[in-house]
Amino acid sequence: xxxxxxxxxxMIGSGGAGVMTAAEILLRVxxxxxxxxxxxxxxxxxxxxxxxxxxVTLSTSPVEIQGDRIxxxxxxxxxxxxxxxxxLNIASDALVISGxxxxxxxxxxxxxxxxxxxxxxxxxxxTHKGTRPNMVALGTVAGALGLPKDVVMELVDERLASKGEAxxxxxxxxxxxxxxxxxxxxSMPLAPSEGAAPRxxxxxxxxxxxxxxxxGVRFAAAYPITPATEILEWLxxxxxxxGGLLVQAEDELASINMxxxxxxxxxxxxxxxxxxxxxxxSESIGLAVAAEIPLLVIDVMRGGPSTGIPTKSxxxxxxxxxxxxxxxxxxxxxxxxxxxxxxxxAQWSTHLAESMQVPVIMLSDQSFGQALGVVERPAELxxxxxxxxxxxxxxxxxxxxxTASGVSPMAIPGTPGGQYTADGLEHNETGIxxxxxxxxxxxxxxxxxxxxxxxxxxxxxxxxxxxPAAIITWGSTTGxxxxxxxxxxxxxxxxxxxxxxxxxxxxxxxLARALAxxxxxxVVEQSQMAQFFGHLKAQFDLPSxxxxxxxxxxxxxxxxxxxxxxxxxxx
Amino acid sequence: MSTESACPLTARDxxxxxxxxxxxxxxxxxxxxxxxxxxxxxxxxxxxxxxxSGIGCSSxxxxxxxCYGFHxxxxxxxxxxxxxKLSRPDLLVIAAGGDGDGYSIGGNHFLHACRRNVDLTxxxxxxxxxxxxxxxxxxxxxxxxxxxxxxxxTGLRPFHPLVIALAAGANFVARSFSGDPxxxxxxxxxxxxxxxxxxxxxxxxxxxxRPEERDWxxxxxxxxxxxxxxxxxxxxxxxxxxxxxxxxxxxxxxAPYQPSVNLEVVSSVDFETEFQP
Numbered sequence: 075x076x077x078x079x080x081x082x083x084x085m086i087g088s089g090g091a092g093v094m095t096a097a098e099i100l101l102r103v104x105x106x107x108x109x110x111x112x113x114x115x116x117x118x119x120x121x122x123x124x125x126x127x128x129x130v131t132l133s134t135s136p137v138e139i140q141g142d143r144i145x146x147x148x149x150x151x152x153x154x155x156x157x158x159x160x161x162l163n164i165a166s167d168a169l170v171i172s173g174x175x176x177x178x179x180x181x182x183x184x185x186x187x188x189x190x191x192x193x194x195x196x197x198x199x200x201t202h203k204g205t206r207p208n209m210v211a212l213g214t215v216a217g218a219l220g221l222p223k224d225v226v227m228e229l230v231d232e233r234l235a236s237k238g239e240a241x242x243x244x245x246x247x248x249x250x251x252x253x254x255x256x257x258x259x260x261s262m263p264l265a266p267s268e269g270a271a272p273r274x275x276x277x278x279x280x281x282x283x284x285x286x287x288x289x290g291v292r293f294a295a296a297y298p299i300t301p302a303t304e305i306l307e308w309l310x311x312x313x314x315x316x317g318g319l320l321v322q323a324e325d326e327l328a329s330i331n332m333x334x335x336x337x338x339x340x341x342x343x344x345x346x347x348x349x350x351x352x353x354x355x356s357e358s359i360g361l362a363v364a365a366e367i368p369l370l371v372i373d374v375m376r377g378g379p380s381t382g383i384p385t386k387s388x389x390x391x392x393x394x395x396x397x398x399x400x401x402x403x404x405x406x407x408x409x410x411x412x413x414x415x416x417x418x419x420a421q422w423s424t425h426l427a428e429s430m431q432v433p434v435i436m437l438s439d440q441s442f443g444q445a446l447g448v449v450e451r452p453a454e455l456x457x458x459x460x461x462x463x464x465x466x467x468x469x470x471x472x473x474x475x476x477t478a479s480g481v482s483p484m485a486i487p488g489t490p491g492g493q494y495t496a497d498g499l500e501h502n503e504t505g506i507x508x509x510x511x512x513x514x515x516x517x518x519x520x521x522x523x524x525x526x527x528x529x530x531x532x533x534x535x536x537x538x539x540x541x542p543a544a545i546i547t548w549g550s551t552t553g554x555x556x557x558x559x560x561x562x563x564x565x566x567x568x569x570x571x572x573x574x575x576x577x578x579x580x581x582x583x584x585l586a587r588a589l590a591x592x593x594x595x596x597v598v599e600q601s602q603m604a605q606f607f608g609h610l611k612a613q614f615d616l617p618s619x620x621x622x623x624x625x626x627x628x629x630x631x632x633x634x635x636x637x638x639x640x641x642x643x644x645x
Numbered sequence: 646m647s648t649e650s651a652c653p654l655t656a657r658d659x660x661x662x663x664x665x666x667x668x669x670x671x672x673x674x675x676x677x678x679x680x681x682x683x684x685x686x687x688x689x690x691x692x693x694x695x696x697x698s699g700i701g702c703s704s705x706x707x708x709x710x711x712c713y714g715f716h717x718x719x720x721x722x723x724x725x726x727x728x729x730k731l732s733r734p735d736l737l738v739i740a741a742g743g744d745g746d747g748y749s750i751g752g753n754h755f756l757h758a759c760r761r762n763v764d765l766t767x768x769x770x771x772x773x774x775x776x777x778x779x780x781x782x783x784x785x786x787x788x789x790x791x792x793x794x795x796x797x798x799t800g801l802r803p804f805h806p807l808v809i810a811l812a813a814g815a816n817f818v819a820r821s822f823s824g825d826p827x828x829x830x831x832x833x834x835x836x837x838x839x840x841x842x843x844x845x846x847x848x849x850x851x852x853x854x855r856p857e858e859r860d861w862x863x864x865x866x867x868x869x870x871x872x873x874x875x876x877x878x879x880x881x882x883x884x885x886x887x888x889x890x891x892x893x894x895x896x897x898x899x900a901p902y903q904p905s906v907n908l909e910v911v912s913s914v915d916f917e918t919e920f921q922p
Contacts, residue, residue: 101922102922105922106922272921273921273922274917274920274921274922275920275921275922276920280920284916284920287914287916288914292732292906292908293728293731293732293906293908295724295728312914312916314904315914316914317906317907317908317909318906318907318908319731319732319904319906321727321728321731323724323757324724324753324754324756324757325753327720327721327724327753327754328721328723328724328727328753328754328757329724331717331718331721331724331725331728332724332725332727332728332731333728334715334717334725334728335697335715335724335725335726335727335728335729335730335732336728336729336731336732336733338695338715338725338728338729339695339728339729339732339733339736340732340733340908341732341733341908343728343732357718358717358718358721360718361717361718365715365717448922451917485713487692487693487695487713487729487733487736488692488693488733488735488736489692490690490692491692492692492713493691493692493711493712493713493714494713494714495696495707495708495713495714495715495716496714496715496716496717497708497715497716498716498717498718499716505708506663506708507708507716
């Protein structure tokens, strides 16, 4: 049996129609059948109701971004479907199924002249009492893609188990009806999968939470904010299970200070937020720099400025994360480059914070955070270094003693003889406030040294290919760039990918080595003001031939968009 | 978990060598004395105590004790203390500061600390003025008080910390006067011993920017009535008193918020199975 290596499916319907549930089951079915996949969601601003769209890309190879075009669209209804105008990019050979005969698809769909089929969900579900339209739609889509029916049944059973045998049976009936409907369609099967190595199905927000826990985080405090809340809701019960605690604070000013308190007490800590929350926290992140308190702040970026676009992604918090603290305040800014890498980068960031006694801001974003990916099981990692603490302080213990590494042993409350007052005021080595020139210089130097001299190893960037033209990017733009490069340069001979995981402190020597033999670079990022490019120009030595492709969100990058830019650039 | 020491500690054992930045005659000297005396009376060792503050004259207090301390940013003493106490319930955590720090910039945290009722003692040295920035009106300053920043006075009704604390859920509410350190020390001991969030408002004159506050010594008087566990009664009393009643006003019986924690990373956590498709 032949088939497509990848298919992108959209399921849309009014809020409450169950498209998210159906799409998530579809993704799980595909994962169990050995495929990779990615699911993203699009909602209207309504809390309940409104229109919802789920996008699922399934493939025989790893999927980092949604496919360029939609191959199969199932609309349970067309209410307000125009709202997804920018997202319903229908392939000309797409199959469009309307679940509500008699209603017309909007022009954004018909303009592409796809094959249009109607399935009367209302009459089917009326005839078969208790069946739900979204489950019929799921059966139809799974059938059209050639996914194994028994796996769909198995998942539906699992999902409905708590609701009793009658509901499970209705679920199975609905799936069966969908499979029968699919028989009448032009099938569009996926190519056989290459078997199932251990895979995970995980969102970027879950991965970030789990990574931080693997890194040892046991105390968190946070204030709800889209699109970071899922990290908190994932962590709360699991921290509890691990002996830790998540506190919902009254605001972000409180959450950052609560974790500073927890970290001062010896715990590895985090908070998670988005742009507006990060702005509120900035003053106290500076306190953590001055008082040398390790902590992890995860910023799941969204469209800005101000309230901006809470449910869509953008890479526009780089400046505030790197440059947003008052005073000379050396700290660390990291960024994951895939959903799975949210796990690694969160774990690594915790390790960096604890090792250097410094705040680390990890810049994830909505496109990672709220997407569900089928990924290779991430490797188990353990970073040995923990916080340098003093068990038995000497007579004249100095909390901020100047050391070669810049890191000084920290006394944890409860340790006899280690008493000191952590302070946001400039201080001497003992911690006593001082406005003297020498103390200021020595402490500034110490705090800068510890982050600039730290050995970040190979983790500072992800480097692929060794062509003479390099694409420098970061975060969620990495996936689309990688995909585009595979298309136009499958053997990695013309292009080179450098995706920075360590945004700050800058590693100009590392980048210079990574750029050896490169004649020119192109920077790709999702920020109108090209914040990343500005940062690179200020902190790194770039080849004189440096080009830029930058644009704002909320539209995610697609591989074809970047491939076209790169073709243009290379020619 | 208090560690009894063979040789009882005295107030001096809780005092650091550091010389306070306060003006001569500042009420906060006596409060510091009362705090260290109370610590000795409570009997926890200095390393088991943490004193947490924000910014302002009185917020300099942590470094003047021989305990662990944190002198954080303006207005955030309470969340910092909350995070420390929740993650380290074994410690005795005291937050301290002034009226501007606690009731203005930190006002929201004050409300929620009362509500949350974590086992903390919050000592507010209220001098009804911003001293460190040299004389601006605070939320407790009388409306007619003239200053360079607000000529002619704020015209605003002063904030009433005690009744707000009662309404927000504080479990212990008291007022004392810095000029009576023995009594203040006793009230700090009571506040520490009482479970949950305890507010001790200490009238502590600023002799530099509010010299008229020297007269407080003549105005304060012990409350004529005994403490109560009736929140409504306490609120009525404090709303109708002259602002100079001292003593324990309210002692409640709310259970403190203290989820069990064990922050030692004993084994790696494994949530892998939930990610299997």
